[in-house]
Amino acid sequence: MTNLQNCLDSCSIYVGTYSKYNNGSLYGKWLNLSEYSDYDELLTAMYELHSDESEPEFMFQDYENCSFFEKLGLIGESYISNNIFEIADQINGSGHDLEIFEAYLSCVGKMDFQSVYDGVMNYYMGQYLDDETFAQYILEESIAESLPNYIYIDWEATARNLMYDYFDSNGHYFRN
Template sequence: MKNSKNTPKIYVGTYGMYNSGSLFGKWFDLSDYSDAQEFYKDCYEYHRNEFLSSGCRPELMFQDWEYIPAFMISESSLHQDTFKYFEAVSEMDDDRAEAFEIYCSDIISWPANGNELEETLEGFEEAYQGYYGGAFKDPKTEFTYQYVEDTGMLSGVPETLERYFDYEAFGRDLFLEGYTEYNGHVFIDI
């Protein structure tokens, strides 16, 4: 996993310590690990004193986290594909990584839908149309201008008539059926 300014981190304590009134734990930087097995090994090693005193492996408690999507973590578990997810995202620019997180959480409910990460990435590549948060105030209208240009929809139309084309109205129709926009990111409806 590539280390960046927005490094995913988890504050790991244990339920035993928490039930005893202590928030004792440590921030673990996930970029220090290549997989969940390494991460959990370090967590258990850090809390080994609890193991020694109780004779049972401590029940880890993720009390806080940063830069980890909610669909990858809960108070007591980290999804098995978390490190694969971060590896895939590390190869994307910031806009694309944000779009992939939106796609996973808001569009297809991954990983809860049971799909493999590779299948999810393929679906994302098919669905994602780009980020439209630039010159226009409305991402849908900006996308519509690009769509009309890319499809050549108005090519051959006299310039005097082209001025009367209502991009906003056409854009509303595009987004009623066929496209969806989240925070400037546009996706084809699947």
């Protein structure tokens, strides 16, 4: 497993307003989400940034490294979920990197965060180079180490059959 880091460390949004945009200005600022402890603190920073407007309608003209949150519908051009920091805290406290959650979501398709979280926590099997390495690990865990050395296992065929019960993305394996 790689070193765990705050999953918001590289997630940045460029915050402008629709009013400025409609008047020909792209004025805004890049905000890194990891610099804020919660949604309210982020919201305060956005209001301070656009304090020249009485009721700014925020426009997220660009965002970087937020694809996981975008796929979950937590961030978009004119929307950022007030749950994004709670979800990031759950990921950060899970013992797994964001990459694993992204891999699971890639395997199962669109679903809500709680389903993704439960899937990772219940079905994640680890990271392996390929199906054969994964199959060998799974079977060696369940077969006694005292098997005679003259037994030959076709790991490629075994992996092919084993993968009916598992799926993977980017080397991360999950029980099906």
